[in-house]
């Protein structure tokens with residue numbers, strides 16, 4: 001039987017690229033999405049045509065605790081096994097001083113920290129049975145701080161911290177690691193000007209933006225590495241050392 005991964009926010013962008021790479025390695029996938037149903041269905045239909053019942057879709061709003069519980073139950077039920085959890089879904093927006101409020105706190109903490117934490121808790125039992133993997137997608141900006149993004153960075157820093165905690169709690173049965181992307185894609189709905197792009201590139205020793213495949217490759221590398229746990233890999237073209 002094929003291995004099964006749950007990828008949150010897997011319908012588009014980086015999550016979709018991780019999905020394509022794992023599917024190509026004969027993994028069966030649960031693609032979680034919130035609002036990107038058309039994109040999720042397009043991927044699932046294409047993959048299921050080539051390999052029957054290889055992709056299952058689950059809609060859930062990670063801001064909603066009941067949805068997170070249902071996501072756990074439906075994930076375990078699908079093929080009665082879970083081998084990897086990829087916590088990729090994320091809400092991202094700035095919260096400059098003056099915009100730090102309860103509502104923004106909830107929105108940024110839920111998808112970036114709380115839901116990943118509860119998903120790990122809910123799926124750990126199944127992952128243990130198969131010596132599984134947890135990969136948390138964090139952010140290289142944790143290291144330096146991202147101006148005007150205190151809540152988002154706090155959430156991602158929390159996610160990196162619990163990566164280490166769970167790597168210890170769940171060893172030796174489950175490996176828990178993180179991938180911290182640098183500048184990969186413009187945030188949804190935002191187009192950087194040429195000037196902004198140039199400014200970003202000047203800070204990247206490898207002199208190019210990253211792409212979705214750079215992140216997916218790191219995820220697969222960590223899954224396939226039997227002796228790495230509790231680590232974060234910055235996939236940022238060297239930006240973090242600049």
Ligand SMILES: NC(=O)c1ccc[n+]([C@@H]2O[C@H](COP(=O)([O-])OP(=O)(O)OC[C@H]3O[C@@H](n4cnc5c(N)ncnc54)[C@H](OP(=O)(O)O)[C@@H]3O)[C@@H](O)[C@H]2O)c1
Nearest residue numbers: 009013014033034035036061062088089090091181184185
């Ligand atoms: N893009 C970059 O350059 C970059 C840089 C640093 C870190 N990262 C990290 O890499 C990961 C992927 O990045 P990305 O740019 O591909 O992500 P993204 O497009 O901004 O978000 C991925 C998905 O997260 C889902 N999502 C957001 N909030 C949700 C919620 N409350 N409930 C359920 N789903 C929710 C959305 O699903 P729906 O579309 O279905 O609503 C969205 O498609 C993220 O963890 C991000 O923080 C990315």
